[in-house]
Amino acid sequence: MVHGSGGGHDQGMDWARPLTRQGMRVIAMSRFGYLRTPRPADASPEAQADAHVCLLDALGIGKAAVVGVSAGATSALQMALRHPGRISALVLVVPIAWKPGSVVDSAPPVSDEKDAWLLRLLGSDFLYWTGLQVARDPVFRHVLATPPKLIHAASPQEQTRVHAMAERVLPVSKRALGLRDDTRLGKRLGPLALETIPVPTLVISARDDGFGTYAGAEYTASRIPGARFIGYMDGGHLLVGRDEAVRDAIVDWLRSANPQ
Structure with a gap:
């Protein structure tokens, strides 16, 4: 399980x-x-992917299914490219993934000014905690890339889940180095040899994801042989209202790839 930003x-x-x-x-x-x-x-x-494989080695595990979420999808993809024999199945959820310039995104690119603002917020426990207390909706919209209206309309169970995810980022100071890398990750990505990935792959995203993962996810799935793409019209980066369906799809995919 390869976590995303703020994780x-x-x-x-x-x-x-x-x-x-x-x-x-x-x-x-x-x-x-x-x-x-x-x-x-x-x-x-690439280095993170190699470290994931070292972890499997340390645990004595020859092969495993890999689930990469958000920024964690980049090293999950690199595992499939660099160490395909160690992966039984690959799942990419709202992945930060490269797409050609000709592919129209569903969200505008994040500006350098917004990047700088996010880095200030995500480097301070006090600022992030204060944001959750006095401006939680903007935090959901700009930091967690999810439309607040979806959260307000969600079931109590879903609201509990997404609020817990937002609060789990604290202490953000203990995650700041990784967050700084992840915040700028999308601007450093390039094309990958996706057509060479032999691993059964499932890719999931939502069209209204504020990080614009939908286009890159759809493109990635189209290039990996035999991959399946699940695209939702809404849900945001946290896939609000889609949690149960996403988990069911992942379980079905992993079981079909590993029938034993």
């Missing part, structure tokens, strides 16, 4: 806990710069 092993396990109730064993780590995982000089998605 760590805690976010990864929270996200994947429903899979454990389906009898699946989940391994959740903290990526470079998150919680107690140091950030090395080379913190690229």
Whole structure:
């Protein structure tokens, strides 16, 4: 389970806990710069992918399904490219992924000015906590890339889930190094040899994701042989209202790829 921006092993396990109730064993780590995982000089998605494989080695696991969420999808993809023999299935959820310039995105690109504002907010426990207390809707819209109106209209169970995700980012200071890398990640991506990936792949996104993952997700799925794409009209980056359907789709995909 490769967590997204603002995460760590805690976010990864929270996200994947429903899979454990389906009898699946989940391994959740903290990526470079998150919680107690140091950030090395080379913190690229390629280096992170190699570190994921080292983790499997340390645990004595030869092959595993890999789920990458948001910014975590970049190193999950690199695992499939660099170490395909170690992956039984690949799932990319609202992935930060490259797309050709000719592909029209569903969201405007994030400006450098907004990047700088986000980095200030995401570097301070006090500022982020204050934002949650006095301006939670803007935090959902600009930091978590999800339309607040979807959250207000969601079921009590869904509201509890997404508010817990927002609060789980604290202490943000323990995640700041990783967040800084992730905030600018989309501007550093380039094309990948997706057509060479031999791993059964499922890609999921929502058209109104404020980070604009829909176009890149759809393109990625179109280039990986045999991949399946699930695109929702709404849900935002947190896939509000889609949680149960997304988990069911992932469970079905993983079981079909690993019938034993």
